[in-house]
Amino acid sequence: MRSIRPKxxxxxxxxVSRLKTHEALLAKDLKxxxxxxxxxxxxxxxxxxxxxxxxYRVGLGLSQAxxxxxxxxxxxxxxxxxxxxxxxxxDTLVRLAERLDIEVVVDINPRxxxxxxxxxxxxxxxxxxxxxxxxxxxxxxxG
Numbered sequence: 001m002r003s004i005r006p007k008x009x010x011x012x013x014x015x016v017s018r019l020k021t022h023e024a025l026l027a028k029d030l031k032x033x034x035x036x037x038x039x040x041x042x043x044x045x046x047x048x049x050x051x052x053x054x055x056y057r058v059g060l061g062l063s064q065a066x067x068x069x070x071x072x073x074x075x076x077x078x079x080x081x082x083x084x085x086x087x088x089x090x091d092t093l094v095r096l097a098e099r100l101d102i103e104v105v106v107d108i109n110p111r112x113x114x115x116x117x118x119x120x121x122x123x124x125x126x127x128x129x130x131x132x133x134x135x136x137x138x139x140x141x142x143g
Contacts, residue, residue, distance in 0.1 A: 041129040043084065045106065045139045048127040049096070050084030052141035056100055057082075071099050102143035109136045 029036045057067045057078075064078040071078070072095070080086050088096070097104045105122045107115045111134045118126075118138060126140030 041137070043087070044127045044129045044137055046087045047084040048139040048141060049088050049093070049104075050082050052102060052143070053078070053096065053100075054082045056102070056143070071095060100143065102141050105138070105140045105142065107136075107138040107140075109138070111135065 030040060031037075053067075057064065062070070064082070065075045068075045068078045081088060081092075093104050093106075096102065103122075105118060105126065107118050107122075107126075109115050115123075115138065118140070119142065121142055122138070122140035125142070126138045129137050
């Protein structure tokens with residue numbers, strides 16, 4: 001027996017120009033969702049490290065297992081780092097800096113002042129968040 005489907009309207013082609021960008025969606029969520037904004041700020045260090053580790057690994061064409069061997073870690077630990085869901089410990093940051101030959105900068109500065117100790121490149125490429133009290137957190141990796 002043949003199935004009878006109701007007639008539907010013809011679909012119009014999707015217009016790419018009408019799609020919202022990731023940046024626009026993120027800006028909206030940061031503006032209207034207090035819990036999301038708090039979690040976003042809290043995860044700045046994890047996100048910055050995740051992006052740097054992933055870029056390093058992909059840039060050299062390494063698998064997670066190969067990078068884990070280079071760092072003396074388990075593959076699952078590399079996967080967690082790349083997800084950016086877990087804030088790395090100080091020991092992990094030191095291990096990354098030493099074994100991957102990258103500089104890791106974490107700058108916490110009051111009243112949104114620009115740090116005198118942070119390079120232009122770190123300022124430009126780092127992940128920045130501001131707090132209600134006016135302080136600023138910058139996390140950058142430079143390699």
